Amino acid sequence: MRIRQLVLVSDERDPVVKNLCEVFDIEVAFFDPGIIHFGLENAVLPVGDTFLEVVSPVQEETTAGRYLERRNGNGGYMVIVQTDDLEKEKKRVEGEGIGIVWNADRQEEGIHAKAIHLHPRDVGGAILSIDSMDPPEAWLWASTDWKKNVKTETSNHLNGVHIQSNDPESMMKNWERALGVEAVVLDSEFQILLEETRVVFIQDEDGRGEGIQSFEINVKDKDKVLNKAKDKNLIKEGEVFIGGTKFLLN
DSSP: OEEEEEEEEOSSHHHHHHHHHHHHTOOOOBOOGGGGGGTEEEEEEEETTEEEEEEEEOSSSOHHHHHHHHTTSOEEEEEEEEOSOHHHHHHHHHHTTOOEEEEEEEEETTEEEEEEEEOHHHHOSSEEEEEEEESTTOOGGGOSOGGGGOOOSSEEEEEEEEEEESOHHHHHHHHHHHHTOOOEEETTEEEEEETTEEEEEEEOOSSSOSEEEEEEEEESOHHHHHHHHHHTTOEETTEEEETTEEEEEO
16 A cells, blocks of 8 residues: 555645646646536646646535635645555445545546545545555556656655644544554654555644645755745745645655
8 A cells, every 4th residue: 555646725726736847847647527526626747656636626615625714725635545455445444434435436448446535534634545546557547648747857756745633643543544554653753654655643833723734755856846946936944835735855
């Protein structure tokens, strides 16, 4: 199991997408018309074989719109992890008493994609989706030909998400149940270590309340990325901030 996609929510999609593309030297692979089901528009951007997604409400009374109001602006919204056996994970999640609010089962051009969204009330911090792909290297949510849009001159892959709350230990326990992985303590922080990726649980430091504080992104040249962000006035306290989310460079 590993993090495959991280999602930001923004009141306006295109300015955030533009900043992501220019700072991290990546590009959009897909605008998914299907997410109008949730009252949203989106853009999916490959970072190696992982993905950033930006979603924005285009209808009234959406879950994403309420999230923007609750956290007073743009920010991290969703964490999508990939598993080899979704049916096994679904049974485990149901056995833990965690609600499932949405199921997906889609086939296209020889790719079979499945997903379950867990009830935010039962997990906390973000919408958590557990997904599977057959073949596993595919990612139908970014289209069937996303690989042609991969650019690795600057950015390699996403490898973590930091979730803040007033009680990181309690939040960690919810995610342990949701992911079926026991947490560890590293550098005085609760962490769930997944394949090549991690979920870190931290104290609410900015007063925005429970939610995603930052994404980790592996880049080839930190100074180059920092300089691009500085030119666009996207540096705050020495870190890159785009779409209300901190990007930790590693």
